[in-house]
Every structure is written in C-alpha cells, then in structure tokens.
Amino acid sequence: MKRVMAIAVTLVVASSSAAFAQTSSTVSLAEVARQEEARRKTATKKATKVITNANLAAVETPVVPAAPSSTPQAGAANSSPGSPTIPGGQAPKPDPAAMKDQAYWQNRISQARTELSRTQMFADSLQTKINSLRTDFANRDNRVEREKIQQDLNNALAELERLKKEVEKQTKGIAAIEDEARRANVPSGWLRPQA
Numbered sequence: 001m002k003r004v005m006a007i008a009v010t011l012v013v014a015s016s017s018a019a020f021a022q023t024s025s026t027v028s029l030a031e032v033a034r035q036e037e038a039r040r041k042t043a044t045k046k047a048t049k050v051i052t053n054a055n056l057a058a059v060e061t062p063v064v065p066a067a068p069s070s071t072p073q074a075g076a077a078n079s080s081p082g083s084p085t086i087p088g089g090q091a092p093k094p095d096p097a098a099m100k101d102q103a104y105w106q107n108r109i110s111q112a113r114t115e116l117s118r119t120q121m122f123a124d125s126l127q128t129k130i131n132s133l134r135t136d137f138a139n140r141d142n143r144v145e146r147e148k149i150q151q152d153l154n155n156a157l158a159e160l161e162r163l164k165k166e167v168e169k170q171t172k173g174i175a176a177i178e179d180e181a182r183r184a185n186v187p188s189g190w191l192r193p194q195a
Contacts, residue, residue, distance in 0.1 A: 105190045109177055113193065116170040123163040130156045 133153040140146045181191055 100184065100186075102187075102190045105181055105186055106194070109174070109181075109191050110194065112170065112174045112177055116167065116174060119163060119166050119170060123160060123167060126156055126160050126163060130160060 130153065133149055133156060137146055137149045137153060140149060178191060
C-alpha cells in the first residue's frame with residue numbers, strides 16, 4: 001500500500017513539474033528579470049523612520065500620592081457617609097466571599113470542566129493510538145519495525161497512565177470547587193453547565 005502511494009505521489013509530482021517546465025519555457029529568464037525590474041521601479045517605497053533615544057522626549061517621573069498617615073484623624077474627615085468605621089479611623093476590609101459573584105463561580109467551574117474535557121479527549125485519542133500500535137505490532141514480521149512499534153507503544157502507555165492520573169486530579173478539583181461553593185452557600189444553578 002505504501003509503495004502504491006509513493007508511486008502515485010511521484011507521478012503527480014513529475015507530471016506537475018513537466019507541466020510547469022512547459023509553461024515556464026515560453027517566458028525567458030531575461031523577460032522575467034525585466035518584468036521584475038520594472039515592478040521594483042514602479043513600486044512605492046515606504047518611508048521608514050528610525051527612532052532613537054535622542055528622538056524620544058524626556059519622560060516625566062510620575063507623581064506618587066503621599067501614603068495616608070497611620071495617625072487617626074477626625075472620624076468625619078476619613079469616612080464617607082454611610083461607610084462603617086473601625087476604631088482607629090480605617091474602613092473595614094471587604095469580605096472576599098462577598099466579592100465572589102455568579103460570574104466568578106461559573107467561570108471557575110467552567111474552566112475546570114473544560115480542562116477535564118480536554119484531558120479526557122486527549123486520553124481517548126491516545127487510547128486509539130495504543131490500539132492501533134498493538135494491531136500494527138501483531139501484524140509486523142520485521143524485528144526492527146516491531147522494536148520501534150514496541151518503543152512507541154511503551155511511550156504511549158506511559159503517557160496514558162499520566163493522563164489518567166491527571167483526569168483523577170481534575171475530577172477531584174471539580175468536586176473541591178463544588179464543595180467550596182456549598183460551604184459558601186452558592187446557589188446550585190451557578191455551577192450547572194451552561195447550555
């Protein structure tokens with residue numbers, strides 16, 4: 001089968017090069033050179049500008065605002081209306097759980113599921129390759145070819161084992177995200193796959 005394919009490819013290449021030789025023989029090399037020279041003369045040259053340090057304007061150093069002092073000032077001066085203050089005049093730090101909205105959870109779970117899907121797809125295609133290599137190994141008589149196939153098969157089996165561990169790790173990661181969401185009282189609809 002490989003010989004037939006090689007012969008077919010050789011015939012196609014030979015026929016295309018013969019057809020090219022026939023068409024290119026009608027135009028002489030001198031004519032092609034004249035045409036290229038005329039094209040270069042008519043082509044507009046784009047002006048290029050070289051920028052050096054001398055061309056650059058002096059950059060002003062940015063003004064850094066002064067850091068707020070740690071001494072408490074008047075409570076009314078530090079706080080805006082409606083914002084709670086802590087003794088010492090500092091505003092409370094926002095709760096990180098309050099900043100995790102629906103988009104955060106959907107993005108996080110969808111990225112984890114996409115990675116798992118990608119890894120599973122790669123493992124499935126690798127399993128197909130392994131099956132093909134096993135069949136190819138059984139059908140070969142040449143010792144050198146069998147050794148090469150066996151080496152490829154061993155590499156593919158090692159990679160498949162690594163991918164299985166990765167799938168297990170990613171599955172546990174998704175379960176951990178779901179568990180974290182349950183503890184944070186996230187609605188279950190936020191974690192459902194989007195249609």
